[in-house]
Amino acid sequence: MGTERKGTMMNELDYTKAQLLFFYIIILLSVDLINPVKIFVHVFPAIYPWHIAALSGACWIYTFIVNMRPLLYYASKIFFHSILSIFFNDIQIVGLSNIPAYGPVIFTSNHANQFMDGLMILCTCQRTISYLIAEKSWNRPIIGHLAWALGAVPVKRAQDNVSKGTGKVMVNSEEVCETDITIEVVGKGTKFTSEVKSGDKIRLPGTSLGIKVVSVDDDSTLSLKVETGVIDVVKSQPFPEPVSFDVLPRVDQANTYRSVLEKLSTGGTVGIFPEGGSHDRTDLLPLKVGVAIIAYSELEKDGVNVPIVPVGLNYFRAHRFRGKATVEFGSPTYIDPKTLDDYKRGGADKRKVCNELLGRIEHSMRSVIVSVPDYETMQTIHAARRLYREDGVVQSAQDRQDMGRRFAEGYKRMLLQTKGDPPKEWKVLQDRLLAYQKELDGLGIRDYQVVGLDHEQYELGSETEGHTKVETFLYRLNVFGHIVHLVLISTLACLPSLLLNLPVGLVARKYANYKRKKALAASKVKVLGYDVVLSERVVCSIVLVPTLWVIYGLALVVFTDFDWPTLAVCFTCFPLFSYWGVHAAESGMVDVKDLRPYVMKMIPSARKRLAALPATRKALRDDLRAQIRKIGPSLGNLYFDKELNWAEITRETSRMSVAAAEEKGDAKKEK
Numbered sequence: 001m002g003t004e005r006k007g008t009m010m011n012e013l014d015y016t017k018a019q020l021l022f023f024y025i026i027i028l029l030s031v032d033l034i035n036p037v038k039i040f041v042h043v044f045p046a047i048y049p050w051h052i053a054a055l056s057g058a059c060w061i062y063t064f065i066v067n068m069r070p071l072l073y074y075a076s077k078i079f080f081h082s083i084l085s086i087f088f089n090d091i092q093i094v095g096l097s098n099i100p101a102y103g104p105v106i107f108t109s110n111h112a113n114q115f116m117d118g119l120m121i122l123c124t125c126q127r128t129i130s131y132l133i134a135e136k137s138w139n140r141p142i143i144g145h146l147a148w149a150l151g152a153v154p155v156k157r158a159q160d161n162v163s164k165g166t167g168k169v170m171v172n173s174e175e176v177c178e179t180d181i182t183i184e185v186v187g188k189g190t191k192f193t194s195e196v197k198s199g200d201k202i203r204l205p206g207t208s209l210g211i212k213v214v215s216v217d218d219d220s221t222l223s224l225k226v227e228t229g230v231i232d233v234v235k236s237q238p239f240p241e242p243v244s245f246d247v248l249p250r251v252d253q254a255n256t257y258r259s260v261l262e263k264l265s266t267g268g269t270v271g272i273f274p275e276g277g278s279h280d281r282t283d284l285l286p287l288k289v290g291v292a293i294i295a296y297s298e299l300e301k302d303g304v305n306v307p308i309v310p311v312g313l314n315y316f317r318a319h320r321f322r323g324k325a326t327v328e329f330g331s332p333t334y335i336d337p338k339t340l341d342d343y344k345r346g347g348a349d350k351r352k353v354c355n356e357l358l359g360r361i362e363h364s365m366r367s368v369i370v371s372v373p374d375y376e377t378m379q380t381i382h383a384a385r386r387l388y389r390e391d392g393v394v395q396s397a398q399d400r401q402d403m404g405r406r407f408a409e410g411y412k413r414m415l416l417q418t419k420g421d422p423p424k425e426w427k428v429l430q431d432r433l434l435a436y437q438k439e440l441d442g443l444g445i446r447d448y449q450v451v452g453l454d455h456e457q458y459e460l461g462s463e464t465e466g467h468t469k470v471e472t473f474l475y476r477l478n479v480f481g482h483i484v485h486l487v488l489i490s491t492l493a494c495l496p497s498l499l500l501n502l503p504v505g506l507v508a509r510k511y512a513n514y515k516r517k518k519a520l521a522a523s524k525v526k527v528l529g530y531d532v533v534l535s536e537r538v539v540c541s542i543v544l545v546p547t548l549w550v551i552y553g554l555a556l557v558v559f560t561d562f563d564w565p566t567l568a569v570c571f572t573c574f575p576l577f578s579y580w581g582v583h584a585a586e587s588g589m590v591d592v593k594d595l596r597p598y599v600m601k602m603i604p605s606a607r608k609r610l611a612a613l614p615a616t617r618k619a620l621r622d623d624l625r626a627q628i629r630k631i632g633p634s635l636g637n638l639y640f641d642k643e644l645n646w647a648e649i650t651r652e653t654s655r656m657s658v659a660a661a662e663e664k665g666d667a668k669k670e671k
Contacts, residue, residue, distance in 0.1 A: 106306050
């Protein structure tokens with residue numbers, strides 16, 4: 001699927017050229033004999049240095065104005081690249097070769113980390129991308145200004161103007177048996193004629209999907225259009241009991257489509273989050289049809305079949321500071337040109353081809369992420385992947401992604417094959433995996449540290465294990481020495497951050513948690529609201545960090561007798577000290593994590609738990625591998641093939657899921 005590399009702003013050759021040019025300019029400025037300005041002034045004494053400076057300044061301003069947008073984009077990209085390097089410990093890229101080098105491209109991505117998702121793709125892709133951003137975010141200070149600098153396109157969203165409907169509604173769910181039909185909704189205490197218009201959507205409890213209103217007859221009766229996904233929503237409601245509802249106003253997206261098509265027609269690239277909003281679920285939300293309409297509109301308007309490149313954003317501890325991420329670009333999806341006539345005909349034919357394209361886009365997006373039904377399953381798969389791989393082997397990002405997807409898709413297929421009732425052996429194994437992870441969390445250690453526990457020379461210095469008192473004393477003295485050493489190193493590493501970063505970090509954490517609770521209360525799809533945490537921390541830090549530097553700068557002016565050049569040097573050093581402080585503090589935190597097992601060994605109640613972990617881990621690994629050998633052959637190519645077409649794999653899993661649902665429905669009808 002392409003090569004893997006770290007996220008960079010430019011390729012290696014361009015970076016080398018920039019370095020050579022920088023040092024060449026430094027040499028010219030440092031040596032008067034080869035300084036071109038001083039040589040010119042010496043040859044033409046009538047010309048003063050300020051003449052050249054004024055002319056150069058005018059040329060600089062003219063060049064900036066003429067090329068303002070691309071320069072702003074590049075400057076913003078540099079800024080955000082530094083932001084990512086601070087807030088993320090490691091960013092890996094997979095599949096860059098899947099991105100077309102020229103021509104229009106539509107990037108579609110999962111949306112698990114609010115504003116950070118767009119920045120992650122912008123800073124790891126060499127193409128210039130214009131992202132669609134919610135108008136609600138566009139109007140926010142800082143966010144909106146940065147979005148403008150990056151050439152983003154604002155989009156009005158119905159959910160940003162949702163209103164609570166008066167009264168309650170009822171639907172005869174037995175009538176909802178197929179798509180492309182109209183159903184009648186009966187209201188109780190409703191005011192449809194004043195609150196709802198044709199083209200609006202109503203949203204029922206427990207779902208984010210809006211159902212389109214076809215007509216409003218009177219205050220208590222209206223008609224809805226049954227489209228894809230509506231049947232499941234209606235069936236999930238407790239009808240004939242009346243339920244509350246929300247009204248999503250119709251939004252005219254003509255200007256948005258026009259702006260996007262203009263960018264594509266000039267060979268530009270556009271980024272879209274088809275789910276419609278960020279969330280912290282472990283699977284994709286239903287995709288919005290807008291991306292399919294854009295692709296078909298460009299094919300109809302300019303005859304260009306735009307490649308739709310899926311981007312998988314896979315985070316580890318996404319809402320935590322110094323987390324990790326893998327950005328995976330998948331193989332492009334294209335429109336079948338034969339379906340363009342169906343699109344032009346409109347109506348049911350247009351909806352059919354758009355939904356078919358949307359389905360293929362969804363499968364391509366699933367091919368670059370690891371999607372599972374819930375957090376417990378995700379935790380099980382992560383634990384299983386760590387135990388299954390060989391100790392000491394460093395996996396590439398692509399290999400980690402591949403193994404994670406094999407476990408995820410294999411688990412889904414096993415549930416489908418067993419009709420939701422997996423073998424008892426697997427249930428027991430899953431419980432043991434979760435219990436093992438819970439024990440690690442309780443002790444505050446990581447799985448890789450358990451391997452080190454197994455290599456200890458003494459069994460925790462215990463006299464009951466046959467060691468002499470002298471051996472036990474020397475062992476515990478050695479442990480104490482490790483603790484003192486690591487505490488000292490961690491303290492020294494964290495000192496630069498105490499003044500420059502810690503105050504901002506504490507305030508940003510409180511602010512982000514406040515915004516998380518607010519976003520969670522306003523959302524129908526978020527689980528805990530963690531998708532907004534890191535973005536809000538970044539926004540808060542962008543404001544507070546420079547403010548703190550100014551405060552320290554003023555303090556130096558007031559309380560010291562430094563001259564202005566010295567003050568200028570001190571102030572310009574604040575960003576460097578802050579950046580270095582982050583990395584130094586991270587080194588200290590690594591030592592603190594390594595310190596944890598030594599501290600736990602000094603606690604009698606934890607000593608036996610630590611001693612039991614290596615044997616527990618070994619038994620789990622052996623049983624996990626035995627289970628995989630047992631059920632693996634039934635999973636076919638997921639188990640046997642080394643190279644897989646993940647879009648086709650996810651499509652096949654989806655077909656199996658649909659077939660299982662139909663079989664289950666038929667069984668209910670027979671009863």
